Amino acid sequence: MTTNNKVKVAFFDFASCEGCQLTIVDALQTHLDLLDMVEIVQFREAMTEKGEDYVIAFVEGSCTRKCDEERLFKIREQAALVVALGACAHTGGVNALKNVQPSLQDVREYVYGDKADWYETYPTRPISAVIDVDAFIPGCPIDRGEFVKVVKNVLLGKTPGIPDYPICVECKLKENVCLLLEGQPCLGPVTRAGCGAICPTYGEGCEGCRGLIPHPNENAMKDVLDEAGLKLEEIMSRFTMYNAYQKEQIETVEERI
Amino acid sequence: MNLKVLDKRAIAPLVEALMDDYRVVGPQAKGSKFTFEAVTDPANLRFDYDTTILPPKKVLLPPQERLATFTLQEDLQVKTVLETEPTVLLGVHTCDLKAIQLLDEVFSKDFPDAQYLAQREQTILISLECLSPCDEHSFCKDMGTLTASEGSDIHLTEIDSAYIVDATTEAGEELLARYATVRDATEADMQKLNKELGAKWPKFNYQLDFETAKLPSMLEAAFEHPLWNDLGDRCLACGSCTNVCPTCYCFNVYDEVDMLLTKGTRSRNWDSCQLDEFARVAGGENFREARAARQRHRLMRKGKYIYEKFDELGCVGCGRCIRTCTAKISIVESFNTIHNGKK
Numbered sequence: 001m002t003t004n005n006k007v008k009v010a011f012f013d014f015a016s017c018e019g020c021q022l023t024i025v026d027a028l029q030t031h032l033d034l035l036d037m038v039e040i041v042q043f044r045e046a047m048t049e050k051g052e053d054y055v056i057a058f059v060e061g062s063c064t065r066k067c068d069e070e071r072l073f074k075i076r077e078q079a080a081l082v083v084a085l086g087a088c089a090h091t092g093g094v095n096a097l098k099n100v101q102p103s104l105q106d107v108r109e110y111v112y113g114d115k116a117d118w119y120e121t122y123p124t125r126p127i128s129a130v131i132d133v134d135a136f137i138p139g140c141p142i143d144r145g146e147f148v149k150v151v152k153n154v155l156l157g158k159t160p161g162i163p164d165y166p167i168c169v170e171c172k173l174k175e176n177v178c179l180l181l182e183g184q185p186c187l188g189p190v191t192r193a194g195c196g197a198i199c200p201t202y203g204e205g206c207e208g209c210r211g212l213i214p215h216p217n218e219n220a221m222k223d224v225l226d227e228a229g230l231k232l233e234e235i236m237s238r239f240t241m242y243n244a245y246q247k248e249q250i251e252t253v254e255e256r257i
Numbered sequence: 258m259n260l261k262v263l264d265k266r267a268i269a270p271l272v273e274a275l276m277d278d279y280r281v282v283g284p285q286a287k288g289s290k291f292t293f294e295a296v297t298d299p300a301n302l303r304f305d306y307d308t309t310i311l312p313p314k315k316v317l318l319p320p321q322e323r324l325a326t327f328t329l330q331e332d333l334q335v336k337t338v339l340e341t342e343p344t345v346l347l348g349v350h351t352c353d354l355k356a357i358q359l360l361d362e363v364f365s366k367d368f369p370d371a372q373y374l375a376q377r378e379q380t381i382l383i384s385l386e387c388l389s390p391c392d393e394h395s396f397c398k399d400m401g402t403l404t405a406s407e408g409s410d411i412h413l414t415e416i417d418s419a420y421i422v423d424a425t426t427e428a429g430e431e432l433l434a435r436y437a438t439v440r441d442a443t444e445a446d447m448q449k450l451n452k453e454l455g456a457k458w459p460k461f462n463y464q465l466d467f468e469t470a471k472l473p474s475m476l477e478a479a480f481e482h483p484l485w486n487d488l489g490d491r492c493l494a495c496g497s498c499t500n501v502c503p504t505c506y507c508f509n510v511y512d513e514v515d516m517l518l519t520k521g522t523r524s525r526n527w528d529s530c531q532l533d534e535f536a537r538v539a540g541g542e543n544f545r546e547a548r549a550a551r552q553r554h555r556l557m558r559k560g561k562y563i564y565e566k567f568d569e570l571g572c573v574g575c576g577r578c579i580r581t582c583t584a585k586i587s588i589v590e591s592f593n594t595i596h597n598g599k600k
């Protein structure tokens with residue numbers, strides 16, 4: 001590749017389904033102007049070249065093994081900016097579900113059967129628990145429009161512009177009939193907006209894939225879900241689906257139950 | 258007063274005719290609720306609606322709106338954006354009408370708001386008398402908004418199979434003359450009207466335990482009331498109560514620029530004092546960090562601050578904030594708690 005003024009970026013993946021990277025492949029096709037600004041030097045999902053001179057690293061996936069750490073340290077050392085890409089990297093995502101199981105060995109056997117011992121594992125963490133992260137793009141998967149916005153803002157030296165307010169705001173402005181008020185479970189009041197309240201818009205309660213807002217009132221959320229007729233296990237499984245790692249918050253809820 | 262009668266069957270043709278020249282916005286069903294939407298088929302209009310999720314305010318102050326475009330090359334050039342259109346806002350209940358009158362004040366006093374005023378000027382308001390309470394949460398009787406003598410261009414009151422039509426402004430009269438098939442109200446129609454209006458009153462209950470004139474001074478004395486902490490514990494800070502409020506008018510302004518830094522857009526969207534980041538300023542300081550303080554702020558606005566600035570209470574008793582709150586926080590209960598605690 002030739003020298004130019006473009007910012008060199010690279011994509012990396014850890015424990016994840018690669019869905020966020022696919023969303024980016026999509027985004028690159030609909031927002032070609034992104035490629036006027038950045039040059040991709042490494043992206044296993046989409047190309048074979050492997051440049052190591054990247055300035056911005058987008059990291060998908062969570063850290064689930066000791067051997068992931070070394071790779072993350074290397075990325076941090078090289079990149080001026082590290083962006084956590086998607087729920088797995090940002091909050092630990094569904095991968096952290098194993099953290100709330102009684103035994104990691106059981107989890108390993110459940111997944112890998114008699115080959116369990118071939119695979120290393122330890123409790124799942126978001127990448128920010130291992131290295132410093134400069135920005136994150138939430139969601140499972142990420143929203144392509146939001147990806148474009150964050151890239152733009154980061155390149156302009158602005159804050160990424162991820163909302164700090166809850167899904168209810170977007171839901172209300174869309175004038176959706178509130179599911180919680182109709183007795184359906186929804187984590188919208190404590191979950192970070194930015195997806196356009198897509199699940200409630202299509203009649204499904206929010207499952208919290210974008211992570212919790214900065215100061216969620218989990219106790220009040222628990223009371224409200226309780227009021228909506230949910231059982232304790234249902235409340236906990238809704239809270240832990242994507243946010244198991246954010247134990248602290250969840251423990252506050254448990255203490256009260 | 259020269260009242261007319263509009264047969265219910267004449268509504269669809271009237272709306273059809275208006276649609277040729279105006280965007281007509283009126284109440285329509287959305288699942289189990291109602292919303293104000295641009296009419297595409299007059300048959301979808303629901304004058305029997307109880308209340309709407311968002312108030313009709315959204316026509317005059319859209320949740321998201323472009324304010325200006327600018328270019329950044331060489332010198333900065335700013336162009337105001339006015340995306341307004343001639344609109345007939347149909348079926349506005351009197352609580353929401355009162356709220357629009359307050360917004361008119363807000364957006365014309367001190368800092369006249371180009372976008373709001375431009376859309377307001379092009380909007381004809383047709384209001385609709387409520388003959389029974391929309392539901393158990395309304396407290397329009399307390400707030401004095403369950404009927405209206407002014408504020409719209411045309412006011413409608415249902416009598417059996419027709420509406421009594423009161424054109425209160427020139428624009429209203431012109432609209433009637435041009436688009437509607439109406440007849441003069443007869444003595445019999447007037448009797449029906451008076452009967453409806455008389456029968457309506459007892460159907461509405463007072464919900465507040467005190468006269469609303471007391472609100473400002475009552476709240477003045479309640480700055481340290483224990484209620485605020487209780488509300489702070491229960492509130493999810495979801496912002497729904499302000500987003501659905503017909504009198505809330507706070508917005509956030511933001512700029513977006515293109516990748517090559519050549520041009521951009523300045524826009525605004527509704528903001529909410531209940532959100533965590535609302536009072537966060539440069540440097541990260543948040544001067545209203547506790548949910549309790551934010552709850553207090555909202556009620557102070559409704560019952561005291563707005564009154565001090567505009568001589569009108571900031572609440573019209575529509576009950577939307579109560580209906581929408583998943584934590585079951587009620588402005589009526591809160592006001593009563595403060596009042597009864599002080600007796």
Ligand code: SF4
Pocket residue numbers: 167168169171172176177178179180181186187188189197200205206583
């Ligand atoms: S459906 Fe969920 S996100 Fe939407 S307003 Fe209700 S609680 Fe909030």
Ligand code: SF4
Pocket residue numbers: 139140167191192195196197198199200205206207208209210211
């Ligand atoms: S509504 Fe909730 S679960 Fe659905 S995409 Fe948005 S954050 Fe994720």
Ligand code: SF4
Pocket residue numbers: 307308350351352353387389390391392395396397398402403404574575576
């Ligand atoms: S609050 Fe009163 S005026 Fe407003 S819609 Fe309900 S009944 Fe009508």
Ligand code: SF4
Pocket residue numbers: 491492493494495496497498499531581582583584585586
């Ligand atoms: S709607 Fe209820 S929970 Fe949401 S911010 Fe308002 S008072 Fe708090």
Ligand code: SF4
Pocket residue numbers: 498501502503504505559571572573574575576577578579588
């Ligand atoms: S404070 Fe509540 S009841 Fe009063 S006008 Fe606003 S939404 Fe309606």
